[in-house]
Amino acid sequence: MLSQRDPAALPRVLLTLLALALLWPGLVLSELNLAVLFDAGNLGNMGQFLSSFWPPAHDPEFLQLLAQATLQTLAIATAGMSLALLLAIPLALLATRALSISALPRGGQPAWWASALRWPVKGLLIVLRSVPEIVWALLFVRAVGLGPTAGVLAIGITYGGMLGKVYGEIFESTDLRPTRALLLAGSPRLSAFAYGVLPNAAGEILSYSVYRWECAIRASVIMGFVGAGGLGQQIDLSLRMFAGAEVASMLLTFLALVLLADLFSRWLRGRLA
Amino acid sequence: MSLRQQGLRLIDAGLSYADGKVALSGLNLSVAAGESIAIIGPSGAGKTSLLHLLASHLRPSSGQIELLGQAPWTLPGRQRQQLRSQIGLIQQGSALPARQRVVTAVLAGKLGQWSTGKSLLSLLYPLDAEGAAGALAQLDLADKLYQRCDQLSGGQLQRVAIARVLYQQPQLMLADEPVSAMDPVLASHTLGVLKQYARNHACTLLASLHAVDLALAHFSRVIGLRDGRIVFDQPASCISPADLAALYANEQLQAAHSPAVVAPSIPRQVPRC
Amino acid sequence: MKRLGNLALLLAVLATLYASFAYLKLDLLGLFSGDSPMMMWRYAQGFLQPDFSAELLRQIGRGTLETLAMSAIGTLLASVLGLLLALPAAGRFGALAKAVTRFLLNALRAIPELVWAALMVLAAGLGPNAGTLALTLHTSGVLGRLFAEALENTPAQPAQALRLTGSSSISAFCYGTLPGVWPQLLAYALYRWENNIRMASVLGFVGAGGLGQMLYISLSLFQQAQAASVILAMLLLVLLVDLFSNWARQRWVQAG
Numbered sequence: 001m002l003s004q005r006d007p008a009a010l011p012r013v014l015l016t017l018l019a020l021a022l023l024w025p026g027l028v029l030s031e032l033n034l035a036v037l038f039d040a041g042n043l044g045n046m047g048q049f050l051s052s053f054w055p056p057a058h059d060p061e062f063l064q065l066l067a068q069a070t071l072q073t074l075a076i077a078t079a080g081m082s083l084a085l086l087l088a089i090p091l092a093l094l095a096t097r098a099l100s101i102s103a104l105p106r107g108g109q110p111a112w113w114a115s116a117l118r119w120p121v122k123g124l125l126i127v128l129r130s131v132p133e134i135v136w137a138l139l140f141v142r143a144v145g146l147g148p149t150a151g152v153l154a155i156g157i158t159y160g161g162m163l164g165k166v167y168g169e170i171f172e173s174t175d176l177r178p179t180r181a182l183l184l185a186g187s188p189r190l191s192a193f194a195y196g197v198l199p200n201a202a203g204e205i206l207s208y209s210v211y212r213w214e215c216a217i218r219a220s221v222i223m224g225f226v227g228a229g230g231l232g233q234q235i236d237l238s239l240r241m242f243a244g245a246e247v248a249s250m251l252l253t254f255l256a257l258v259l260l261a262d263l264f265s266r267w268l269r270g271r272l273a
Numbered sequence: 274m275s276l277r278q279q280g281l282r283l284i285d286a287g288l289s290y291a292d293g294k295v296a297l298s299g300l301n302l303s304v305a306a307g308e309s310i311a312i313i314g315p316s317g318a319g320k321t322s323l324l325h326l327l328a329s330h331l332r333p334s335s336g337q338i339e340l341l342g343q344a345p346w347t348l349p350g351r352q353r354q355q356l357r358s359q360i361g362l363i364q365q366g367s368a369l370p371a372r373q374r375v376v377t378a379v380l381a382g383k384l385g386q387w388s389t390g391k392s393l394l395s396l397l398y399p400l401d402a403e404g405a406a407g408a409l410a411q412l413d414l415a416d417k418l419y420q421r422c423d424q425l426s427g428g429q430l431q432r433v434a435i436a437r438v439l440y441q442q443p444q445l446m447l448a449d450e451p452v453s454a455m456d457p458v459l460a461s462h463t464l465g466v467l468k469q470y471a472r473n474h475a476c477t478l479l480a481s482l483h484a485v486d487l488a489l490a491h492f493s494r495v496i497g498l499r500d501g502r503i504v505f506d507q508p509a510s511c512i513s514p515a516d517l518a519a520l521y522a523n524e525q526l527q528a529a530h531s532p533a534v535v536a537p538s539i540p541r542q543v544p545r546c
Numbered sequence: 547m548k549r550l551g552n553l554a555l556l557l558a559v560l561a562t563l564y565a566s567f568a569y570l571k572l573d574l575l576g577l578f579s580g581d582s583p584m585m586m587w588r589y590a591q592g593f594l595q596p597d598f599s600a601e602l603l604r605q606i607g608r609g610t611l612e613t614l615a616m617s618a619i620g621t622l623l624a625s626v627l628g629l630l631l632a633l634p635a636a637g638r639f640g641a642l643a644k645a646v647t648r649f650l651l652n653a654l655r656a657i658p659e660l661v662w663a664a665l666m667v668l669a670a671g672l673g674p675n676a677g678t679l680a681l682t683l684h685t686s687g688v689l690g691r692l693f694a695e696a697l698e699n700t701p702a703q704p705a706q707a708l709r710l711t712g713s714s715s716i717s718a719f720c721y722g723t724l725p726g727v728w729p730q731l732l733a734y735a736l737y738r739w740e741n742n743i744r745m746a747s748v749l750g751f752v753g754a755g756g757l758g759q760m761l762y763i764s765l766s767l768f769q770q771a772q773a774a775s776v777i778l779a780m781l782l783l784v785l786l787v788d789l790f791s792n793w794a795r796q797r798w799v800q801a802g
Contacts, residue, residue, distance in 0.1 A: 007419055008374070009398055022618075029615035031675040031755070046669050071569065078566035130781055134660075134748045135761065142765050143589050144582075148570045222660050226751055226762075236752075239664050255656055271555070330710055358712025368707035370725035381721045385712020392717040441711055 052244030073230035077216035080155025087160030092167035095121040128161025137223040151228030174200040214265045279342030280304040286336035296322040297501040311488035312481040314498035320481035328362040358385025361443035371423040379405040382441035408440040428454040448480040592770025613756035617746040620681030621739040628689030635694035654687025663749040677754030696730045743787045
């Protein structure tokens with residue numbers, strides 16, 4: 001007879017029981033019902049809808065609408081990023097420890113009161129980016145009405161928070177000795193930033209910002225579903241009208257847009273490096 | 274003739290790799306059931322290739338091969354798998370997943386003989402922990418039954434790999450440097466264990482060894498391999514120092530052409546255990 | 547020459563930024579003039595006093611559980627489906643299967659979750675079922691690709707050695723490959739679950755149940771106080787899931 005028992009047996013059994021215990025309510029709450037996808041009537045409807053996808057809509061009037069919507073999406077993303085930059089740069093400068101003068105004699109750690117002063121800024125950045133951008137979009141649509149304005153504001157706010165945090169981190173991750181030297185010599189913080197931090201950090205900042213711009217394009221399309229303009233809003237409209245051909249066209253455009261943005265951002269980042 | 278009474282045969286077998294390099298050529302070998310043979314030779318001689326050829330892992334580029342009375346490469350896949358369940362290969366370096374427990378690693382030896390359902394169930398709860406413990410006890414590792422492979426030393430891992438093959442209970446055992454990480458006393462003892470198994474189960478055993486003295490001490494028949502050819506195939510007592518000198522002449526420290534299969538998966542240094 | 551190129555690039559970027567505002571005919575200044583600031587402030591004020599009544603909290607509780615269930619079941623199903631698709635995508639069944647499954651996985655993940663949710667609402671009706679299915683489909687594309695890469699980078703020798711003992715391919719995979727690649731799979735799945743919690747919250751905007759649907763409805767009815775409570779619940783949920791996921795990662799992925 002074996003002298004040892006399998007030590008992993010009990011934990012495994014318990015874990016399995018726990019998983020099963022959680023699985024049942026999970027299935028009930030999520031109302032998971034795969035059968036609905038294969039239900040005959042449904043399949044018929046879905047089949048019909050999917051078959052209307054081909055050929056994708058390509059009449060000139062629609063294509064013009066499509067082009068406008070795509071341009072609008074691009075514009076929303078770009079304008080939103082501009083706002084985000086306007087928000088992020090000052091906040092990052094305020095929040096970063098790289099420009100902390102109280103940190104100079106303390107080897108890079110700001111004094112407690114200097115850190116405390118930075119908390120509200122950091123807190124603001126966290127709040128700005130914790131709420132998903134689409135929630136912001138929904139709020140703004142209710143506040144300022146349907147259309148691209150809501151999208152631009154939503155991206156500006158959330159991405160401002162995201163960029164602000166990352167910029168601050170990038171500043172802190174560069175070699176700070178030149179900056180500290182400048183601060184020690186009495187240089188004002190902004191100059192110390194421009195001459196000390198910026199040269200080293202510029203590459204990474206630009207690269208990350210271009211990457212975020214690409215994400216902003218996708219986000220703009222998603223936000224369109226709640227009325228913030230652009231390609232997303234058109235897709236939502238066509239879906240509600242069951243206009244399969246138009247949906248197909250717009251989905252393809254979206255995929256192409258994302259692909260092109262990806263290529264462009266890679267080229268740009270390579271160029272800037 | 275039942276499987277038990279069959280040995281193996283190589284008739285003018287040769288092996289070349291895709292890049293054209295010839296690993297083995299002109300091999301003529303006849304081994305009766307139940308024989309124990311040592312294979313010795315300089316680095317790069319092709320000992321590993323030979324053993325993998327005999328394990329039906331590599332397909333001969335020329336000539337014929339017969340294992341346990343069957344020609345493996347004329348069999349359909351399923352039957353070849355059944356044949357392989359009777360062949361146990363102890364590979365150089367150990368092919369054991371780091372996070373797996375020793376008991377599961379040893380039980381994996383019988384995967385060729387268990388149904389898939391039983392195998393999968395055993396993964397959750399080892400169905401024959403006693404059998405695994407028995408195999409490990411022969412190598413003085415019974416106390417490591419429930420430990421993880423990455424907690425063992427290189428020599429202990431080698432012994433677990435041997436235990437796996439012992440648990441498999443094959444009719445043909447092929448060992449590629451099975452005791453390379455062990456000190457001389459332990460190596461001798463372990464070879465004794467292998468030979469005892471071979472005796473008790475009328476199993477054919479071929480082992481490649483780096484230490485010539487171990488080969489001569491434990492095996493009655495020794496094959497010398499050099500540059501992919503069999504240089505001699507004699508009883509141990511008939512081998513003279515001159516034969517050995519000729520075999521290992523000009524053994525240079527150049528990197529041998531390692532066959533693609535033998536890269537050790539766990540890149541460990543192999544310490545004395 | 548490069549400096550000139552960079553300067554031209556910078557000008558082009560600035561021009562694009564300006565053009566985007568011009569194209570949209572955005573009247574951002576208009577937002578800050580006249581009645582607008584007052585109206586926006588009054589709208590925003592509604593959020594500053596969240597509604598904590600028992601009835602609403604109970605609904606929020608239910609919505610939270612729905613959202614949690616959607617993301618968990620969706621991620622779980624996606625892991626299974628993703629692993630099944632990852633095997634051919636890693637090339638284990640030949641080049642054709644690899645090309646086909648890679649294409650399928652790319653298609654699944656290229657379409658955003660929200661679009662999937664809108665499609666699933668059409669197919670399966672309103673409610674969390676649509677959300678779960680949407681998350682499943684999108685996430686299997688993401689996980690399938692990640693799993694395939696993990697499988698390609700894992701050493702094949704342990705499984706190969708087991709095949710040589712006569713083992714079936716399934717057993718060889720489970721005993722030889724899976725133990726090595728398991729921590730990575732778990733890490734990816736946990737990471738996606740964190741992401742899916744955020745997504746599950748908003749899928750409700752197109753009718754896929756959970757907290758998102760509650761938020762959408764309360765905002766449509768201009769019930770800011772209720773909306774504020776729902777938003778707080780969303781934030782809390784994300785925080786809790788992040789904490790749990792961190793703990794789980796430490797416990798099973800790194801310690802392992």
